[in-house]
Amino acid sequence: MATxxxxxxxxxxxxxxxxxxALRPEAESAIAGVASGPNFAQMLAQSVQSITETSRAAxxxxxxxxxxxxxxxxxxxxQPGAQLGTSTGQPGGDFAQMLAQSVQGVVDGGxxxxxxxxxxxxxxxxxxxxxxxxxxxxxxxESIVTIRDRVIQSYESIMxxxx
Amino acid sequence: MDxxxxxxxxxxxxxAQSARMRIIAENIANADSTATTPGGDPYRRRVPTFETVMxxxxxxxxxxxxxxxxDQSDFNSRYEPGHPAADENGYVQYPNVNTxxxxxxxxxxxxxxxxxxxxxxxxxxxxxxxxxxxxx
Numbered sequence: 452m453a454t455x456x457x458x459x460x461x462x463x464x465x466x467x468x469x470x471x472x473a474l475r476p477e478a479e480s481a482i483a484g485v486a487s488g489p490n491f492a493q494m495l496a497q498s499v500q501s502i503t504e505t506s507r508a509a510x511x512x513x514x515x516x517x518x519x520x521x522x523x524x525x526x527x528x529x530q531p532g533a534q535l536g537t538s539t540g541q542p543g544g545d546f547a548q549m550l551a552q553s554v555q556g557v558v559d560g561g562x563x564x565x566x567x568x569x570x571x572x573x574x575x576x577x578x579x580x581x582x583x584x585x586x587x588x589x590x591x592x593e594s595i596v597t598i599r600d601r602v603i604q605s606y607e608s609i610m611x612x613x614x
Numbered sequence: 615m616d617x618x619x620x621x622x623x624x625x626x627x628x629x630a631q632s633a634r635m636r637i638i639a640e641n642i643a644n645a646d647s648t649a650t651t652p653g654g655d656p657y658r659r660r661v662p663t664f665e666t667v668m669x670x671x672x673x674x675x676x677x678x679x680x681x682x683x684x685d686q687s688d689f690n691s692r693y694e695p696g697h698p699a700a701d702e703n704g705y706v707q708y709p710n711v712n713t714x715x716x717x718x719x720x721x722x723x724x725x726x727x728x729x730x731x732x733x734x735x736x737x738x739x740x741x742x743x744x745x746x747x748x749x750x
Binding site: 577579580583586587590593594597598600601 | 629734741745749
């Protein structure tokens with residue numbers, strides 16, 4: 452179903468993928484500057500691809516498949532964070548865990564809001580409940596996207612540092 | 615988060631006011647509902663009551679619709695001898711609903727609803743403005 456929330460979830464799936472991509476170099480190796488060069492290029496390529504994917508998602512079937520893919524990506528994205536959280540020695544593990552938790556929170560909230568929108572269409576839910584659930588999900592997505600932007604921005608400033 | 619709590623509390627206010635509108639609608643719709651048997655009681659006006667309830671999940675005091683009360687004032691009687699509900703003197707009991715009072719109640723419900731909506735939108739605005747610091 453081509454609800455605005457589905458499109459937002461699809462866009463958000465790409466966002467969370469980018470955020471985990473941005474985290475991975477830090478978690479995988481302590482010498483982030485050496486190992487993450489290609490990863491960053493890959494990340495950029497993926498972001499370009501995600502933009503084209505999102506813009507291509509005009510027809511409902513594409514949105515549905517993209518939505519599925521996005522939810523799968525989000526659940527995948529939540530896993531490394533949980534694994535990182537157990538290994539306390541790794542730098543950035545706490546942040547990854549926090550991110551994974553907030554991603555999971557957004558996903559749960561989003562599912563609830565989506566269900567509520569469907570219920571509303573079927574005449575079972577209340578407009579007020581639907582609007583508050585959607586607005587909370589929207590805010591959660593907005594905040595996590597802003598955090599992702601900040602992480603990428605910090606990463607870029609580190610990468611552009613002359614050695 | 616406090617802002618989410620205030621949005622939740624305002625949402626219960628919206629619920630309460632919409633329930634109040636439902637009762638006003640009932641009153642106005644039944645303003646002419648008389649009994650069908652001679653000397654019977656017509657529709658009695660309903661009065662909404664509101665209650666404060668502590669909501670543990672939200673962490674705040676929210677409002678809910680209390681028990682439905684009935685307006686105990688006298689019915690209006692009109693002289694209509696041909697009416698099926700007319701008593702032996704030819705008077706028919708009409709509901710104690712005054713459409714002007716209901717209109718004023720409706721206006722009040724509308725204003726309260728608006729006030730709660732403003733709480734929601736200002737809370738959202740404040741949250742957004744806080745987040746804007748990061749975007750700078």
